[in-house]
Amino acid sequence: MANPFRLPMAPRTIRNLFSRPATRRYPTETRQRFDGARATIKFDVETCVYCMICARRCPAAAITCSRDERYWAIEHLTCIGCNVCVEVCNKNSLSMSTDSKSVHTRAEVGPEGQRPGHEEWHGAAPGPAVAKASAG
Amino acid sequence: MKRTVIPFGPQHPVLPEPIVLDLILEDEKVVEAIPTIGYIHRGLEAMVERVEYTEMGFVVERICGICSFMHGMGYCLALESIMNVEVPDRARWLRIIWAEISRIQSHLLWLGLGADAFGFENLFMHCWRMREEILDIFEKTTGGRIIHSVNRIGGVKRDISDSELVAIVAKLDELGKAFDKTAKVFASDASIRHRLSGVGVLPMEDARAVDAVGPMARASGVRIDTRLTGQNLYDQLEFEPVLETAGDCLARVVVRMREVRQSIDLVHQMVEKMPKGEGLPIETKVRGMPSGETFTRLEQPRGEVVYYVKANGTKYLERFRARTPTFANVPAMIKLVKGCDLADVPNIILTIDPCISCTER
Numbered sequence: 051m052a053n054p055f056r057l058p059m060a061p062r063t064i065r066n067l068f069s070r071p072a073t074r075r076y077p078t079e080t081r082q083r084f085d086g087a088r089a090t091i092k093f094d095v096e097t098c099v100y101c102m103i104c105a106r107r108c109p110a111a112a113i114t115c116s117r118d119e120r121y122w123a124i125e126h127l128t129c130i131g132c133n134v135c136v137e138v139c140n141k142n143s144l145s146m147s148t149d150s151k152s153v154h155t156r157a158e159v160g161p162e163g164q165r166p167g168h169e170e171w172h173g174a175a176p177g178p179a180v181a182k183a184s185a186g
Numbered sequence: 187m188k189r190t191v192i193p194f195g196p197q198h199p200v201l202p203e204p205i206v207l208d209l210i211l212e213d214e215k216v217v218e219a220i221p222t223i224g225y226i227h228r229g230l231e232a233m234v235e236r237v238e239y240t241e242m243g244f245v246v247e248r249i250c251g252i253c254s255f256m257h258g259m260g261y262c263l264a265l266e267s268i269m270n271v272e273v274p275d276r277a278r279w280l281r282i283i284w285a286e287i288s289r290i291q292s293h294l295l296w297l298g299l300g301a302d303a304f305g306f307e308n309l310f311m312h313c314w315r316m317r318e319e320i321l322d323i324f325e326k327t328t329g330g331r332i333i334h335s336v337n338r339i340g341g342v343k344r345d346i347s348d349s350e351l352v353a354i355v356a357k358l359d360e361l362g363k364a365f366d367k368t369a370k371v372f373a374s375d376a377s378i379r380h381r382l383s384g385v386g387v388l389p390m391e392d393a394r395a396v397d398a399v400g401p402m403a404r405a406s407g408v409r410i411d412t413r414l415t416g417q418n419l420y421d422q423l424e425f426e427p428v429l430e431t432a433g434d435c436l437a438r439v440v441v442r443m444r445e446v447r448q449s450i451d452l453v454h455q456m457v458e459k460m461p462k463g464e465g466l467p468i469e470t471k472v473r474g475m476p477s478g479e480t481f482t483r484l485e486q487p488r489g490e491v492v493y494y495v496k497a498n499g500t501k502y503l504e505r506f507r508a509r510t511p512t513f514a515n516v517p518a519m520i521k522l523v524k525g526c527d528l529a530d531v532p533n534i535i536l537t538i539d540p541c542i543s544c545t546e547r
Contacts, residue, residue, distance in 0.1 A: 084329075131335070133343075
């Protein structure tokens with residue numbers, strides 16, 4: 051049986067008294083994210099052609115996209131950050147950013163009943179060239 | 187004697203996950219324990235019918251936050267065996283390197299939780315501080331701390347450069363030294379011994395009879411480990427499972443501590459033996475739809491996991507099922523809880539390393 055008067059944890063505890071804290075003063079001091087860390091999806095409304103591949107392939111069904119209304123929306127709280135949409139996007143409209151969004155709160159719920167973490171874009175109406183192509 | 191029923195869970199201070207045990211007591215002794223599960227059932231098996239098989243791997247990873255890498259890996263291995271995909275060598279080595287690192291992560295997490303359960307919060311924080319280093323390695327190499335999403339059918343998404351592999355090994359060595367000091371506390375602290383030694387003894391015959399798996403069985407002296415089958419390149423490594431014979435709570439702690447050291451050693455061997463060089467292929471393009479059925483086994487931190495996949499030639503799988511190690515260890519847990527003191531119940535339940543999210547999927 052071990053000696054009850056031995057305190058194997060004591061040296062480390064005493065050392066911890068005089069060493070720097072292992073924790074950070076979050077949120078004033080934040081950690082540097084590593085390159086290639088996956089956090090938030092960024093969307094570029096200028097280049098998107100609303101092909102809807104991202105919405106179809108998203109395993110969490112976090113993306114809503116409509117070609118007719120030229121509408122693209124993402125639920126950040128549903129997004130699981132798997133990077134599938136970024137990989138399948140043919141126009142490079144989607145990218146993965148390394149900074150994560152701050153915590154969403156109920157206060158973000160807008161007057162129109164917008165959900166926290168919901169972000170949406172409305173693209174410009176298709177230009178004449180596109181309209182011509184679709185007519186032909 | 188009059189019997190009392192005390193519910194253990196679904197919210198309990200030592201166990202962050204929801205499981206209910208109705209403990210039937212006579213005085214302070216537990217005479218029967220009736221488990222109830224199903225609090226976090228997420229319907230994964232129904233989900234395969236509407237998520238394409240290529241994306242399902244990312245959902246499967248989310249079965250559990252601790253062994254997430256191996257869930258993704260097991261799913262991909264199952265699909266690869268159905269579709270006869272030849273995975274590049276480097277990808278296979280990278281997978282098992284990540285798998286062993288995630289084993290270290292899981293055991294450190296559990297050792298911390300175990301320390302917390304028997305009231306040693308100081309030790310809990312030291313274990314989790316070490317785990318943080320592992321999470322940094324994961325974030326740097328895969329992009330995610332907990333959910334890595336790096337496995338894909340046909341290989342892996344990201345490569346680790348050779349210089350970074352050397353850095354990882356050096357970091358693990360450093361971690362191993364820090365871990366040895368913490369392991370000494372687990373091994374020699376009197377209060378830990380008094381709390382765990384001789385508590386919840388599972389003899390070898392009983393462990394075989396209830397089909398215990400993983401560290402639970404190995405702590406009782408049963409030589410069972412899926413890595414012994416030599417699948418996934420483990421035949422090229424010097425590997426002998428960690429065995430203890432006492433079968434009590436302390437033995438289960440010791441097995442996991444020794445497995446942390448063993449995993450660090452395995453990562454050393456893997457980095458030495460894997461093919462080196464820049465630009466080696468890490469992925470095979472997969473074409474077509476899977477058809478057929480298969481099952482795959484893997485050794486997760488908690489024990490053997492089995493994946494069953496049935497595909498019917500469409501982009502949606504017909505059936506997917508995972509039998510997780512905790513599910514296999516629940517009978518052993520019930521057996522141990524019977525006849526023990528009420529005060530020992532949390533410790534015994536925690537030493538099987540229960541993962542209820544895995545069990546209920």
